Amino acid sequence: MATSKLFSCLLVQSMLLLLVLDAANAELKVGFYSKACPNAEKIVKEVMDQVMSVAPSLSGPLLRMHFHDCFVRGCDGSVLLNDTVNLPEKIATPNLSLRGFTTIDRVKAALEKACPGIVSCSDTLALVARDVVVAMGGPGYDVETGRRDGNVSNAFETRGNLLPGTANFTELKSLWQAKGLDVKDLVALSGGHTLGTSHCSSFSDRLYNFSGTGRADPSMDPNYVARLKLKCKPNDNTTLAELDPGSVRTFDGQYFTLVAKRRGLLTSDAALLVDSESKAYVLQFTTKGSTFFKDFGDSMVKMGRIGVLTGNSGSIRKVCYKNN
Ligand code: HEM
Known part of the structure; x- marks a missing residue:
């Protein structure tokens, strides 16, 4: 009896260790949500096809939003945050011309309905960017997922990371x-x-x-x-x-x-x-x-790999414009 208790204790411990190691080594991969939220990519595409059919002019802004997310603090959804302890990235000059934030909220709401707390806002943005490209006749490509969301967004960090159109x-x-x-x-x-x-x-x-x-x-x-x-x-x-x-x-x-x-x-x-x-x-x-x-x-x-948070880092925001 004692031996079997010890054995199961060791088993649980090694399983926990494996889980921790797995999380620490976690990387982006194609189909990250295939088990936890199998329809995630389908849901994003469905909402985006609807949005693009009525508002194709949002394709540019949404593609640009993913770029602006990745170049400041990595692709961590920080561009989406409204108010943190700092003035958020959103209010910095290069981001004032971004549009489409409510589309991201709409996609995320659909994801939350199907799989609460599973799909990150940063991944949502990466998938949306791919889907607008496809909707406008561009290339389909496999999007790696598994990013987690950061909880900091600082307008001053856009300086030097988002260059103006006058850059040489x-x-x-x-x-x-x-x-x-x-x-x-x-x-x-x-x-x-x-x-x-x-x-x-x-x-x-x-x-x-x-x-x-x-x-x-x-x-x-x-x-x-x-x-x-x-x-x-x-x-x-x-x-x-x-x-x-x-x-x-x-x-x-x-x-x-x-x-x-x-x-x-x-x-x-x-x-x-x-x-x-x-x-x-x-x-x-x-x-x-x-x-x-x-x-x-x-x-x-x-670009989608820049500075990503994976594994146990960051969080999965429920609503993309605010921390949980
Ligand atoms: C190479 C450095 C880049 C610079 C300096 C730059 C700069 C700019 C500027 C100044 C605008 C116009 C903003 C405005 O006045 O409304 C713009 C628009 C845009 N940029 Fe870039 N950009 C760069 C790279 C990229 C990249 C990598 C992407 C995406 C892959 C991208 C996607 C877009 C899109 C789609 C628009 C149009 C947005 C809209 O219709 O509102 N840009 N960019």
Whole structure:
């Protein structure tokens, strides 16, 4: 009897140890929720298909939201938090133009209904980003899941981590390197600008006062400058211009054709032509045999690994805009 008690005690102990080790080694993986919430990805897709059918213009903002989440404190859902002890990331300048937070709440509510407390907000955002890309005709790719949510969100941490549209190639490359991303990732993910719009204020220096010269950016096609000037007057903070005019709601490689023709809208888009390595990727992505779709999916997966919390770290928020 004593031996069997000792045996079961040891068994329980070693099982607990295995569980702890498992949690400590926990990593992201495709299908993380296959047992705990088998329909998780299906639920996200269903809600997103509904949202995209009535509000396709949210595709750009929602894709961008995942990027902004990952570049500040890692992909931990911190961009979604409303009020923490700090002023949250949401109120920082680069995030003021984000939209679609209520869509995330809607998706998360559907997930909570099916599987309470299982699917993190950071994973919800990563899945939503993939599903909007697919809904707009872009590549499907396997999203790794298993992220947990952070409980800190600090507006000041966006500084230096979310660069403005005026960023040059050196700034972009070094930030991306610091995040573990290379030039190929930079070019492929900039292809996210195939969707959505930009405020005139994010690029109007290129039209009216490039580098304080009082003239337009000489690296921008002058015909394009003239057309944009009709739309964007100096000091206009409200008008929106399409990042990829003509196919703003289609996820395709047209963005790279425009960049190659010196019609990239932001300085950071035009910067991809400055460096020979990034230029070669831009040109590759304009060809018939372009690997853009495959490379975009690969780079999204890589970006989705930045600074993630897994295992026992972080939590699973019930509601994405507040800590439990
Ligand atoms: C390479 C560095 C990047 C810079 C400097 C940058 C900067 C910007 C800026 C300034 C805007 C316009 C914001 C506004 O004025 O409303 C914008 C929009 C956008 N960005 Fe980026 N971005 C970068 C990379 C990315 C990446 C990696 C993605 C996603 C994979 C992305 C997705 C988007 C989308 C979809 C929009 C349109 C949003 C909308 O329609 O509201 N960007 N970006």
